[in-house]
Amino acid sequence: MTMTTLQACPECEDEVRISQSVRLNEIIDCAGCRSELEIVALAPTVLALAPEVEEDWGE
Numbered sequence: 126m127t128m129t130t131l132q133a134c135p136e137c138e139d140e141v142r143i144s145q146s147v148r149l150n151e152i153i154d155c156a157g158c159r160s161e162l163e164i165v166a167l168a169p170t171v172l173a174l175a176p177e178v179e180e181d182w183g184e
């Protein structure tokens with residue numbers, strides 16, 4: 126059985142569904158604002174806006 130919890134997105138306060146098997150530092154996309162949210166704590170789950178990482182690998 127897979128349980129999910131709902132957390133408010135720190136950016137838009139939309140509800141973000143989080144699987145119970147989520148791991149620390151996992152990145153989840155908010156469906157509402159498309160922000161990347163990082164799991165910064167578990168039990169209780171705490172979401173934080175993930176720092177924007179530009180995928181710039183150079184030349």
Ligand SMILES: [Zn+2]
Binds near residue numbers: 138
């Ligand atoms: Zn959001």
